[in-house]
Amino acid sequence: MDKEVEPAVLAVINEKRLSGEKRTPVDIIARMGVFEARDKASDQAWLATGDNIIATIWAELVSIGAGGRWFLLESLDTQRRIGGGDRSVLQIQRAKDRLGLLKRALDAGQGVRAVLQTNRVAIRDAESDRAARVSTRVPDDEEWHVALWEPARKFAVLVRGQHGWLPSDEEIQAARARIGMPEEAPQGASGEAAADDPQAAAMDYLARHFAGYGYKAEDVSARKLGYDIEVSDKKGKVLLQLAVKGTATGKTGFKLTDEERACAKKGDPWRLAVVTDAFGPATQHKLYRASEIDKAPGLEPF
Structure with a gap:
């Protein structure tokens, strides 16, 4: 006005x-x-x-x-x-x-x-x-x-x-x-960890991304299943199993674990989810099928 x-x-x-x-x-x-x-x-x-x-x-x-x-x-x-x-x-x-x-x-x-x-x-x-x-x-x-x-x-x-x-x-x-732009909020211990850990920031980003579309995004990384986030619809049907990798300036490389490679061989609904600029303002992600993982930028040799 x-x-x-x-x-x-x-x-x-x-x-x-x-x-x-x-x-x-x-x-x-x-x-x-x-x-x-x-x-x-x-x-x-x-x-x-x-x-x-x-x-x-x-x-x-x-x-x-x-x-x-x-x-x-x-x-x-x-x-x-x-x-x-x-x-x-x-x-x-x-x-x-x-x-x-x-x-x-x-x-x-x-x-x-x-x-x-x-x-x-x-x-x-x-x-x-x-x-x-x-x-x-x-x-x-x-x-x-x-x-x-x-x-x-x-x-x-x-x-x-x-x-x-x-x-x-x-x-x-x-x-x-x-x-009316608020002052930046002071970060506690978890915020500081996320700022240093692109993987944690990537997990948070993807959880919010899929939740924004009405899907359930469950963190299952502690179970060592070969993927980190399980995405399901409102009826509980599993849509995606995401092996999440976060990258950022100075931390652009990543590896797949033995469990992730084994799970990838099973095919759908497994995907490699690469989140770039994980704790920056221009965060983006891309999903790769098992047959496409070698094309993922930043993937280090097995």
């Missing part, structure tokens, strides 16, 4: 909106090179022609730092909304897709083209309100870039304009308070 937007940001949006021809939100990203823009209109970031990365910049979340520099505090928590509350499975996937593209831009030293957007409902309600719609979307003439990526603190900073500037800690804290 306009009243949530910094005046300097709103002035740029209004000038851009009034000076150009009237376009729909879909038309704008289509003209920026997004294929099948209508089908992807609800996405939060896009890979366009020429490997250009385009991202929505919610104007309500933009803060103004020293010297008038604009910055956006980006949450790396894909599970929860900024205003509080758990995301749906679809919302989680959209958040992961967006963060994956932003991380790709950071790793490549690539800028990000932006569309500035305001919404018809309060920004904290934008994901949870079914009536939420885009109010205004305009392409930004200035390039943005990912200036800071802090997975341990669960946020990144996107900056508009030239490289070399970062908001101060005080400005970041003020932005947190302004947009």
Whole structure:
């Protein structure tokens, strides 16, 4: 909503909106090179022609730092909304897709083209309100870039304009308070273990993933059956037996145990489940049948 937007940001949006021809939100990203823009209109970031990365910049979340520099505090928590509350499975996937593209831009030293957007409902309600719609979307003439990526603190900073500037800690804290982004929760012993153990993080991720689709995901790893998670439907029918392997930066290799290899030979419903970036913001997984396990990246020789 306009009243949530910094005046300097709103002035740029209004000038851009009034000076150009009237376009729909879909038309704008289509003209920026997004294929099948209508089908992807609800996405939060896009890979366009020429490997250009385009991202929505919610104007309500933009803060103004020293010297008038604009910055956006980006949450790396894909599970929860900024205003509080758990995301749906679809919302989680959209958040992961967006963060994956932003991380790709950071790793490549690539800028990000932006569309500035305001919404018809309060920004904290934008994901949870079914009536939420885009109010205004305009392409930004200035390039943005990912200036800071802090997975341990669960946020990144996107900056508009030239490289070399970062908001101060005080400005970041003020932005947190302004947009309602909670402080990172202190981790207890189990959280610290998960942060050091991609296997534990992978198990947690897959349990939440399948639970989000209404399946039961039971941890049976202590029983040494040759798989770690048994996925079943509401009637109790076993759908998958997952041998879980988690990988992360610096810990990309894994081996299969004798029990896992023996179980794999039995075939369905056994699968190797490889979870990449297990405790990062862009966690993903892929399932491999027994006949495909040699194609799994990171699998070390028997």
